[in-house]
Amino acid sequence: MRSLLEHEPQVRAFLRGLLPSWNDVDEVLQEASLVAWRKFPEFQQGTAFGGWFLTIARFEALKYRRRIARTPLVFADDVWDLLAVEASEAETQPMYRQHLEKCLAKMPADKRDLLLKVHSAGVVMRDIAIQSGKREQAFYKVIQRLRATLIECISKSISIENV
Incomplete structure (x- = not known):
């Protein structure tokens, strides 16, 4: 739980780079947190928890994107990839x-x-x-x-x- 809370701001910033609104970010972050919680036994101690959590969040954002794919605000796959790379630079x-x-x-x-x-x-x-x-x-x-x-x-x- 501590690791989830510690990395939440970084993941939230990452998701904001991928999603059109803060409501979308909240929804995807909640789902990513639940997935991370369920998959925590699979996490390998000694590896970067933040990177693992970011990966889960990215896949949850892609799933969310598929659900809202009919709106004109959805980006093409190559734009998503570019946004993901840029958004992963969490320090900025x-x-x-x-x-x-x-x-x-x-x-x-x-x-x-x-x-x-x-x-x-x-x-x-x-x-x-x-x-x-x-x-x-x-x-x-x-x-x-x-x-x-x-x-x-x-x-x-x-x-x-x-x-």
């Missing part, structure tokens, strides 16, 4: 999350709310596009630009901190 995750929160706070409220809305569980972007009065393709472009702006802000913020 708390810093990245901190910069993400700062950059989200800097965005105009309407744009931030729109971006967060499309990344909420169970949301269909087509429905939000219709509600906003935009054509679907135009709406996707707006979201793409907002994401690019957010990524640029995070990159600049991190590079400034590392100077």
Whole structure:
């Protein structure tokens, strides 16, 4: 139990890199914890518990992804692999999350709310596009630009901190 609790923040950060919302992260983390608990007798003492738990979490995230595969927010397999590699660099995750929160706070409220809305569980972007009065393709472009702006802000913020 102590090992699960000790590695939970690292696994939570890893999962946030793979999943679209914190609700998804909570759901997958809970399932991964249950699987780890059941499989604990299989864990080889002397090996890295964190890596073992991250592997379980990754497989649980993939299972979760298959369940939600019909939503337009699901990434292709190659993108998942890339996200998994990047997300496994756990030491950068708390810093990245901190910069993400700062950059989200800097965005105009309407744009931030729109971006967060499309990344909420169970949301269909087509429905939000219709509600906003935009054509679907135009709406996707707006979201793409907002994401690019957010990524640029995070990159600049991190590079400034590392100077």
